[in-house]
């Protein structure tokens with residue numbers, strides 16, 4: 198699903214956010230990426246969704262080498278991925294339904310298809326009855342579930358999540374992680390960035406640990422190391 | 424088709440759901456076109472005043488009492504032959520008598536008429552001649568001074584307004600010269616204000632723009648609603664401007680009419696009515712154009728994500 202080869206990314210001369218990273222993530226995996234703050238986790242996600250350009254190395258996603266991706270191809274890439282963030286990144290002036298449907302409208306789907314898919318995704322995340330609310334009328338956990346619904350409308354093969362539970366309490370965290378597991382069980386590859394020890398340990402899956410931009414450990418059935 | 428519909432939908436949502444931002448933006452634009460409209464209105468008032476005064480200006484030629492209608496008509500047709508002459512009006516002795524009686528001269532002076540018998544009229548013919556242009560009166564008055572008419576003409580006067588006209592004309596020339604500077608400066612300020620207003624409004628919504636990009640929207644899909652929305656601002660500003668003009672005129676026109684004693688020398692409402700499409704159409708087009716350009720420039724930075 199994802200092949201990363203000798204990937205490096207610097208900010209300016211002195212900040213080496215990622216150094217010589219090599220990773221291979223297979224379809225259907227649920228991978229956790231852990232590491233202290235500033236270890237380069239978000240940078241890795243930003244490179245995966247072409248929010249930043251890499252300095253050297255290669256990234257291939259689903260057979261598509263995005264190393265030298267053109268600006269006009271970026272929307273196409275993003276429509277094949279699902280992305281969720283710590284701060285949800287919802288459109289504050291749009292309702293729950295509109296937030297989710299926007300991602301489909303941007304791709305030119307038919308209105309009838311959009312209605313069907315959006316309702317389906319909102320049921321999946323359990324927010325069908327709150328479809329007409331605005332983000333500020335939802336709890337953090339609910340907002341994140343909207344973001345997850347939105348990330349799923351394209352039926353992505355890969356879902357990347359950058360600390361999706363960073364702003365949530367443990368109950369909401371549990372719900373979001375369960376949702377991600379459910380999505381993974383439906384066949385989507387999930388890459389979860391987190392520094393929540395309990396989450397990582399409960400997942401009992403593959404854990405990749407970053408430190409100062411290096412991959413320092415990559416274990417099946419791993420534990421939170423640091 | 425679907426995407427056109429979506430663009431319109433998003434533009435309307437953006438316009439109404441960012442209501443206060445829209446209000447502020449429209450207010451700034453309103454200020455810009457308000458100053459332009461004010462200049463346009465003042466320019467019309469200036470021009471109308473000059474035209475009004477010009478209309479009242481004429482040369483009054485009084486014929487000698489013995490001159491009969493035939494000679495008067497000869498002079499009239501000679502005058503009409505001059506390209507400078509716009510109109511010649513014959514004032515008959517009877518009309519002159521009535522004018523004298525109705526004038527605001529004091530009664531003693533008017534009594535002077537009593538020495539004449541009933542049916543006797545001491546007044547003669549006179550001609551009121553108007554030129555196309557103020558400068559042409561000299562030519563007309565020279566023409567009347569020819570030897571040929573020596574025995575006919577008692578007196579020729581350039582009626583009253585001479586110095587007044589000169590003053591107005593000089594003022595007009597000066598205003599003409601400077602109004603271009605004023606308009607240029609105002610336009611420049613307006614452009615800067617509009618550009619910055621749009622920039623701030625886009626900046627306020629930069630997160631929205633970046634989120635749209637992150638969930639896979641193409642640049643045009645993000646850009647189009649913003650561009651359309653910016654023409655809504657222009658439309659709203661111009662509509663409010665029209666309402667303001669309408670109100671101001673409905674208060675101003677009656678007092679202008681009183682000032683000029685019923686003659687609609689300054690017909691502001693007529694002026695705005697007749698040039699409605701031009702004044703407000705151009706305002707809308709220019710404003711929309713400015714908004715679209717500003718929006719495009721302001722968006723560029725955030726679309727890079």
Ligand SMILES: Nc1ncnc2c1ncn2[C@@H]1O[C@H](COP(=O)(O)OP(=O)(O)O)[C@@H](O)[C@H]1O
Nearest residue numbers: 208212214232233234235236237238239240241
């Ligand atoms: N836009 C940026 N400009 C400069 N330095 C940055 C930028 N983004 C991240 N960094 C630096 O790169 C390093 C990795 O950051 P990041 O990937 O955000 O870490 P993490 O998500 O693991 O906390 C940090 O040292 C951070 O300060």
Ligand SMILES: [Mg+2]
Nearest residue numbers: 238239240360
């Ligand atoms: Mg981070």
